[in-house]
Amino acid sequence: MFPVSEIILTAASDRWDGPGPWWPVFPLAWLVVVAAVITTFVLVGRRNRAQAGGRAGETRLAERFASGDITEDEYRHRLSILKERP
Secondary structure, eight states, X not given: OOOHHHHHHHXXXXXXXXXXXXXXXXXXHHHHHHHHHHHHHHHHHXXXXXXXXXXXXXXXXXXXXXXXXXXXXXXXXHHHHHHOOO
């Protein structure tokens, strides 16, 4: 075992002055990474929801055509209406 006086001298001679002025870099870097991940998920989710509306109409129209509810001419006409940009 070390004598108590030697431990005290060792602790007193330690010149560590703390983490330094650059310590906020790492928490800020993690904050940027987390914000980027959240932003990516939000933007991808919005894009998928925006595209889902048009695809749902086209899918339903294709189902009606496949089951024989509408003719080919009516299918093409309604599909062209769905694909028009407002």
